[in-house]
Every structure is written in C-alpha cells, then in structure tokens.
Amino acid sequence: MDAGMSNANTPPNLVKRALAGHASIGLLAGALIYLIAITGSIIVIHERWQRWEQPNIAESSILTPAAAQASISAALALEQGLPKTEHLYIRMPTHDLPRAVITTDNKAWYLDGEGRIAGREAHSWTEFIMALHINLTLPVVLGMILVGILGVALAALLVTGVLAHPKIFKDAFRLRARHDPQLARADWHNRLGVWTLPFALAVSLTGAFIGLSYAGAGVLAQAYTSGDLEPVYATIFGEEPEHDAAPAPLPNIARALETVQTRFPETFPTYVVVHDPGTRGQFVQIIAEHPRRLIYGEAYSFDGTGAYVGKVGLSDGTFGRQAAASTYTLHFGSFGGLPIELAYMLFGLALSAITATGTTLWLRKRQRKGLPTRRLNAAWSVVIWGIPLALVLTAWLRALAGPDAPLVAAFWLCIALGLLVAALEPARIQQTWLMKALGVSLAVTGLTHAVYFRVFAAGTMALNLGLIIAAIMIIMIARRSAVAQEVS
C-alpha cells in the first residue's frame, strides 16, 4: 500500500490492480503475518531468552564425552514408571546456550559439566513464543501448514507491493519521518519494504518450504510409499535402521563423540540423538555444525557400540540434501552468530512495522472516505499493540504461576477479549493507552528481572536493558502519536 506522493500521477492499470491485490492479501493475512513476524523477531535469540527465563541454572561450556555418557543413565533413572522413551536427545552446550540438556519423550533436564542432572528444563514461555511462530499453537502439522500458507501470502504481498510501486527504487532513500503522519507512515512502509525485501523473500519462502513440505511429503507418500511419510523424509534426512526391541546395554555415545572430535575436528557437535535407547536396534546420530555453512549440520551415525557407520550427506551429499538442510538456518538466522541474529531481529521488527503500517494506511483512507472504521481501527490496535502486550503478560504469568501455567490459553483469551471489546465498545480501545501499557510492562519486566534475579551474565543484562530501551521508545512514540492525533 503506497500513499507516497511520488506516485501522484494516474498510475497505469497494472499498478492500480497490484495495489488492490496487495491490499486484499494484506487485509486477509495481515494480522497473522504480524503475529508471526513479531514472534519470529523474538525467537531469533530463543536460546538467550531460555537463559533469561531460567537465569539461575548452573552453566558449563563443556560436556565431555564421559559426562555425556553418564547423563544417559542419570536421565533414564528418573524415568521410572513413565512410558519407555523411544528417542533421547542431548543438546550439547554452545556459546549461545552454555547448558547441556537431556531430553526424553517424557521430560527434559539440564546437565552440569559432569553429566549430572542440574534441574528441570522449564522454559515454557520461550517454547510458547516459538510455538506461536512455528505453528500458531495449533496441532503441529496443521499449524505448520497454515504458517506455510501465510509464508506464501507474505511472498505474494512482496511481489504485488513491488508491482504497485513503480518508483520503488527511485525513492529508495527518501524518508519523510517527521512530515504528515500518513506520509511518514507510507514512507516507512515503502522504505523498510524495499530494503528488507531480500530478507523478507528469504524468510517467507523458506518458511513456506518448511510448512508446506508436510503437504508435499503427504502427496509423495500417497503416490509412492502407501501413505508412509518416513521413506519420503528419509530421502533427505537419512533412514533409521530396523527396529529391534530386544534389550541391550545403553549405547556408547562417549566413543561416538570422541570419533567425531578426532575424525571431523572442524565440526562442533550440537546434538546427540539416540534412537530406541537400550534396545538391540538402537543407533546414535551426532549432529555437528560445520562453520561457514548454511546447513544446520551433518548427521554422523553410529551403532550401539559407538562404531562409526557413516553420515547422511547433508554437508556434501546431493544438492537437494544440502539445499533442504540450509533452509532452516536461513529462516531462523542461526548461521552467523550474534551479529546475524541481531540483524534478523531488526529486519523482523521492520517486517512487523511494514505489516502494521500497511493496514493502518488502508484504515486511514477508509476513515477519510467516511466509511465506518471505528471497530476496525480498534481491532487493529488490539492486534498491533495488544499482541506484544499479551506476550509480556504471559511472561508475567510464567514468572508468577510457574512453568506449567496455561500460557497458550491465557494469550488467546487476552487477544479474544481485546477483539471482543473492540467490536462491542470500540471507544474503550485507545491505541496510545495500549502503547503506554506495553511500554510500562516492558520496563517493569526488565527492571523486576534485573532486581529479583540479580544475574550479571552479559546476555541476560543486555536483554533487560533491551526491554527498558524498547519501553522508552514505545512510550515516546505513544506520546508523539497522541500529539499528532490532537493536532490532526
């Protein structure tokens, strides 16, 4: 949606039609795209949020092969009376998250440097934000397909947006931020749109790939493998050996880790995956990161004795394998450390701003035409400012009620109530009030966290500082917005 004056001459038909199409897609999908964009910006640094959410867990940057081996027995000893786990994962400590975590089908535990259980992994708020982004908290497959569809909608918005703006490159550096609010909004929308275009195309299409691959795999499974999805995914991610449930000693993952260290010294193990632990059919995979690669890692396979069997070929196999394994890091921005993560956060926030300003431009025009807009305006304010406010409130709920608090229900209840009030009593929804409430809640969150936990880790302090800075900026924008409303 372009309200820039640079395009004041009568636009050709294609431009008009592209504008109409752009507006239609934006109105249909804008709210959910905004939700996905804002949660995506947050979870770029999800490992840092995990540390922030549970700041008092002892950290260790190393988990030796012997300690990793010891952790399996320690974790399985806590599984008495629970269903037998079919998969066991050890997340190795990394720079972003210097905590080892062992996860079974039933529970997840932090490990200390000796491989002993150090506490329950209970970062339910971080996981909730991730679930909002990945599957909108719906059942996983359905939710991921829906998010994939929204990825396509976003990509189509980008294409129609470019078509609708013939002078998009001519105006690429023009930003009249302190001009008329409608003009400033249009300039922000268009300029941010142009310069985040490569990023937005990359994340929308990789997101669509990740989500819609379930549908594609389903089609292939119906056509070629009698509905069985496993052989379809095995073409890319490798096959699992035959199951053999006969009991066997636990696998020798220490030997497997040592083999990776000596045989592939340029790599960094990030995960140890044990399939069917304690059975004769068990096998071990070590996922190891390859520096300066877009692939999320290579999967090195071992048998139960820890003998090397081979690798899947994500790093040097067929092009399809490498390309598929590259979509995840490209989507989540996890391929270049903190600088890339911060850039992804910034671009994600820019995408949120583009989405927010797009529909606001449309609403202002509707208002000007004298069409009924009060309810729509109020509902859009609930989406733009109510969503982040509800995310902060769920963090408070997590802090007060513990990791088992019903965060999903609380979030959707907040949004549903906000939209209900917007529909029934739109005058009660004041955008500047929502903005100020968000700003205050962010500041309270950052300050309370800093004072209560007194954690002096750089990452945690930076997040608290970031929350306070965000709070100040939002309150400043709210005050400016209130002044602009009074004048106009």
Added chain:
Amino acid sequence: MTGVAIALIVIALVLVRTGWGRARRVAVAGWALAVVSLSGLGWLDGAWGIAVGVIAACFVALLMIAYAALTSPSRPVRRSAETTAALFENVALPENNGLAIGRRLLVFLMVVPLSFLAAQWFAFALNAAMKGDMALDANSVALMMFVQPVIWTILMAWQMTLSGTRAMLLPPALAAVPGILIWMLA
C-alpha cells in the same frame, strides 16, 4: 578475505547512497561493486558467504534509512486539500458494493485452494519428471518442496493483479496444464 568482501559491500552501499538522485555513475559503480563483492563472497564461502553479504548490505541500507529518518526536516502536520488527496490516492479500497461476500469467497477459493492445488500438481509433475522410473531421491523431493511455494506465490500475485474473477482462473490453469504435459512425458 571474507571481512574484506563485507567491507567492500559497505563501501558499495555508501556509493549507491552518495550517487542516489545526484551522480548516476557513482550509484552504478556502487551497485557494480556490490555485485562483485557478493560474487567474491559466493566464491569464497558459497551460499553462506552470499547470505552474510546480503544481510550486511540490508543492514547498512537500514542504517542509512534510520539516518534519513533522524535528519528528516520537520513539516507542519496541517496539510492542503490537494496534498491530502495525493496522500490517499494510492491506497486501494474496495468498490462500494456492500460486503460482496460471494465474490470475495470466490476469489479466496481461486487464489488459495485452487492455486495451491495447481502449484502442488505442477511441483509433483516436476518431481515425477526428475526421478523418472527411479525411486524417490533427495533432489526430486527437495525440488518439489522448493517449487511448490514459489509457483504458488507467482500464481497468487498474478491472480491478485487481475480484475475479473473469470480471469483469475487463467494462472492456475497455466500451471496445471504444463503439469499434465510434464506428468505424461515423465
């Protein structure tokens, strides 16, 4: 060398900005330097290098936009009638023909489920053509999964620039028919 290539991208963006609307040759030189730097990153570090280079370029451009915002001259909020009209001209509103639920539903059905199926069918046919009589393999499976959202994006964008609902049938048809031909030849 990677650091040098990224530094060159920063210089390239500065040149593009310096030449913007003033010295066309400087801007063109900036774009050329950006292309050379990205190619160098691709040669040095493959897809990773290109991704890092593009992110660096976008980041520098956003810094320039932020600078433009900070140095933007303040203008009075009050505006003339002509200015106001120009401001709102290019925001598209639907024609005033009520809610037109039926038409909107029809458009939705053509753009979402129909085009999804057309793109899926086209991608499936490509998969069949690529694998031939062999078993499923990584290349043909990945190709199908990459092609489907790209084709659907093109169909959706194309359909949404068409004015009549009947015309919106053309893009999915143009994906489905070649899909049939590819499938028959596979």
